[in-house]
Amino acid sequence: MTDDRLRMTPGPTEVPTAVRERMSEPTPNPDVEPEFFAFYRDLTDELGAIYGDDDVVILGGEGILGLEAAIASLVEPGDRVLCIANGLYGEGFADFVEMYGGEAVVCATSWREPLDLERIESELETDSFDVATMVHCETPTGVLNDIEPVLERLEAHDVVTVVDAVSSLGGVPVPTDRIDVCLGASQKCFSAPPGLTVCSVSDRAWERIESVETESLYTDLEPWRDAADGEWFPYTHLSSNLYGLEAAIDLLLDEGLESVYARHEEAATRCRARAAELGLALYPAESVASPTVTALEVPGRAQHLQETLADEHDIVLATGLGDLAEDVLRIGHMGHNARIDRVERTMDALEAALG
Structure with missing residues (x-):
């Protein structure tokens, strides 16, 4: 057909033929066979060529899982989060913050325009924040944000940063070295099927994650830090999807x-x-x-x-x-x-x- x-x-x-063919291959049992854990470690190493030096983890769930997991893992009740936004997903981070008991301060501007750097500076000078969120590419409007100047200012105020790079990672350069938690997904620029979230986590982010008590298993990033090395995952991983992602990353890196x-x-x-x-x-x-x-x-x-x-x-x-x-x-x-x-x-x- x-x-x-x-x-x-x-x-x-669109998913290339090589990716579909790889997904049809038999996979080891992701719960018990050591070769699957070795495969997962190799795949996260490959993703490191795109992400840089931070730890990379892959979660079983469509890209929106990454947005929720980042907030669930970094935010406790009473934490103040600066949600920097010029689009639907940037503003949507505030919903996750409030869901997990944080106090969201939305620094929003027109959906057609760049992020408001002066207003961001003003917020940082007049208030204190534990975490800040933003979106690199707002898919609903086709806006690509210049986030490096924003990240510089957040670094100066010692704010942990979360960036949704779902629609940019693998298609345009992303300043991952300046981001604490950088979120991507299989179904966008990687051209693998939906179903996987990828994210890099800095040492500073891991420290904060380990100090936060997350009332969830599926959205908690902490168990993933040493999961593959311990040959254990918090839940059964999506083995065929991971095979497809590997084939997609191979195509990207070969090019x-x-x-x-x-x-x-x-x-x-x-x-x-x-x-x-x-x-x-x-x-x-x-x-x-x-x-x-x-x-x-x-x-x-x-x-x-x-x-x-x-x-x-x-x-x-x-x-x-x-x-x-x-x-x-x-x-x-x-x-x-x-x-x-x-x-x-x-x-x-x-x-x-x-x-």
């Missing part, structure tokens, strides 16, 4: 990170050039548009265009979320789909759909 449908969504992304980043930039540039030719405007400011996803303004037409592209052209795109559902159309040129020929096919179809 063949499937000619092109899914240019900002995650989950070379710099080449991967350049491919994403080229795909984004071409997508936006074609959009401009069609008279379509970017939703975010051009200066903050992400190389992994393009969000286009199509007031009142997003869902109709999405349906037309799927029904008449076998191309799947995503609309905006929440209040943007009817007004924004999103094209995911990330992971395996960050290729010029796929962008051209998508934009040709969009041109036809626009009439």
Whole structure:
């Protein structure tokens, strides 16, 4: 059976043949066989080539698990958390903070614009915080945040940092060396199936995690620190998904990170050039548009265009979320789909759909 449908969504992304084939292979029992623990350690070492020197752990659950697990593991009742936001997921961190008894202070700005550095500085000068959260790439709006200046200021105030890099890790450079807990997921730029959260954890973050009493097993990062070395996991791991992730990371590293980043930039540039030719405007400011996803303004037409592209052209795109559902159309040129020929096919179809 063949499937000619092109899914240019900002995650989950298309899964390459090599990844699907690897997932079909028999796996050792992840609970009892030593070779599985050795495989897991090797995979986290491979991810270290993307993340850097911090410990890397892989959790069995879609990327949102990482956001909750980071807060559950770092925040106790009464802790003050600065939630730096210019989008849906940045603001959403506050919900997790409050769920675990923390006090969330949301430092928010327009969803179209960069993070407000002056306001962040003001918050840090006038208040004290235990943890800060932010998003590198806001998938719903296609905004890529310049987070290094923010991280510098948080470091100066000794604040533990959590960054959602789910839609950027593996597609654009991420300053992981300055982040205490950096979150990623299998289904975005890695182009593996949904089901796994990846995260790096700094020594400073581990120290805080070990001091926090988490009232959960599944969302607690602490047991994962030495789990593989002790040949024990807190729960049965998703063995076939891990095999698929290994194959996806192999493809990425074989291509070379710099080449991967350049491919994403080229795909984004071409997508936006074609959009401009069609008279379509970017939703975010051009200066903050992400190389992994393009969000286009199509007031009142997003869902109709999405349906037309799927029904008449076998191309799947995503609309905006929440209040943007009817007004924004999103094209995911990330992971395996960050290729010029796929962008051209998508934009040709969009041109036809626009009439």
